[in-house]
Amino acid sequence: MTNKEEKTLTHYVIIGGDAAGMSAAMEIVRHDKKAQVTTLEQGTVYSYGQCGLPYVIDGRIANAERVIARSPETFRDRYGIDARTNHRVESIDYEKKEVHGTHVETDETFTVHYDKLLIATGAHPLVPSLRNSDLSGIQVFKTIEQTKQLVAAIEEKQHVTVIGGGYIGLEVAEALTLAGKKVRLIQRGDRLAKNFDDSISEAILTKAREHGIEVLLNEEVIGFEGEDVVRKVTTKNGAYATDYVVLALGVRPATAFAQSPQLHTLRNGAIVTNEQMETTIPDVYAAGDCASHFNRLTGKHDYIPLGTTANKQGRVAGLAMCGEDARFKGIVGTSIFQFFDYAIGGTGLNERALQATNRDYDSITLTANAIAGYYPGGDKMTLTLYYDTFTRHLLGVQIIGGAGVDKRLDVIATALYAQLTVEDLLDLDLSYAPPFNGVWDPVQQMARRLQR
Incomplete structure (x- = not known):
């Protein structure tokens, strides 16, 4: 590559090689043919599903490598990304547009210049100061x-x-x-x-x-x-x-190295961004578990670190960095996990969060069949739906049960995004056949009771 060609390239530097960082990198490669993309990962593994790791412990997932989506070599060879490993970033000079750090294995220092920078360093596990915490095991x-x-x-x-x-x-x-x-x-x-x-x-x-x-x-x-x-x-x-x-x-945003008086953060260190994932420093973006997450229900910046949000924010950041009009529309706080034979999920605001807002709200709790009551094998679930007392707008749901919890959770998450009311649930055209549902879905059963 000649010096003239290098000058026409835009050098994108991404700190972090997982969900948000590599989602952004792929969008940049797809949309800017003159992009020079460098990613700096302090570990040796890129682009893996952290949420799948607990299931490796008992063998439900055969080994940890199964959760890896793409290797550093794939990003280098197939997509032309300078995907570096063992590169620990320790500081950023925002005036000179330089990233400084140390190679983990060799202890050699490095400096990388950027035209546009994405901080996608995720979060660190919380490790409190406890007596004898340096013991093996x-x-x-x-x-x-x-x-x-x-x-x-x-x-x-x-x-x-x-x-x-x-x-x-x-x-x-x-x-x-x-x-x-x-x-x-x-x-x-x-x-x-x-x-x-x-x-x-x-x-x-x-x-x-x-x-x-x-x-x-x-x-x-x-x-x-x-x-x-x-x-x-x-x-x-x-x-x-x-x-x-x-x-x-729990975890804390991995942002200590990036702190600056010009960089706005939440109290826990999560970097605050706008809809296009821009920080308060020009040409610097942030996405994923190191960034804040705009909550559509409260209208405030929140911190709910999840892999789904990291991928979405990374995609928006990558597009925005190369000039596309992409915007992150925010979260409603949807999460689900499995605990033995329970599926447990929530979206929107729970009772404690609602009490903190001093908002007038009410709720209804219903235990219902996940499928038609006469069809064999169905699980029961218990749902608590929260709604605004005056406007009847939905505010959140909490669900515990077996199969089918995820379906109802996603219906309410979509309804929250669309700012639907309790009565709007009755008009939703939800799927029905006895092995999958009753003629009135559990979320609609709650709406019917409230309507009465």
Whole structure:
């Protein structure tokens, strides 16, 4: 390539090689034929499905490599992207438009110039300062390497303690139980799955104990005991013997290296962007778990890190970076997870969130069949629908049950996006046949009751 040709190229630099970063990179390659794309990933793996990793623990997914979508070599050879691995970014000079960092293996420093920059570094697991947390046998769980570490470790371990009762903690506890391990789950608060209503949290607690998981609520972990290897978890209430510990205490945006007085962030460090994923610094964009997420229901910037949102924001960022009129329209807060034979999902605002808004709302709870009542094999589900008392606009739903929860959750998520009312649900043309539904879908059954 000649110097003249290089000057006509736009150099896009993307920090982070997973969902948001590589979604953006692919859009840039497709839409800007004069693009020079460099991606900087501090690990060795690109573009993988983190949400699938808990299922590797018990063998539902055969191995961690199965969740990898594309390798760095694929991005380099097929798409012409300079996909670098082991490149840890440590600072950004926004005035000079330079990214600075260190190669993880060689300790050599590097500097990369950009015309346009995307920060897509995701989030770090929270690791609190606990006594003796450097003992062997204590780990977080987020990456492929950490998954392999856990799978290898539990081959010789009988008892595992999981600290944290959110999505990841519950999924890991379930997987370890299915892998034949004795599991203790320690939660600092008074209930599990705090993003859901109390009734769902109670059902999850009951289900965990049914499957032999020892659940300790209102237990604040203060440290660990052992000679080189962890042997006990200590809390303010006592000490508990264990063979291994998994920390699942949530995540924090990985943005410390990018901080600047000119860069607006939320209190937790998530980078605030506009609809086109532009930050408050010219030619700098952010997307994914390191960025804020505009909540359509509250009208505020929120932080709900999910793979679906990361891919969408990455796509918008890539298009916007090369001049396309793409916009991220926001989230309504949809999530779902499996816990043994339960499917548990929510979208919109739950009761605690609504109480915090001082909004006038009401709700209806219904237990219904997922399919026609006379057709064999159907599961029941319990739904709680929240709506505005005066306008009747939908505000959210919480659902727990078996098969079919996802379908109803997605109906309400779509209705929230479209700002539908309770009465609008009655007019939706939803699919029906006895193996799949009743003539009135459960979400429409709730609307009918409210109409009466």
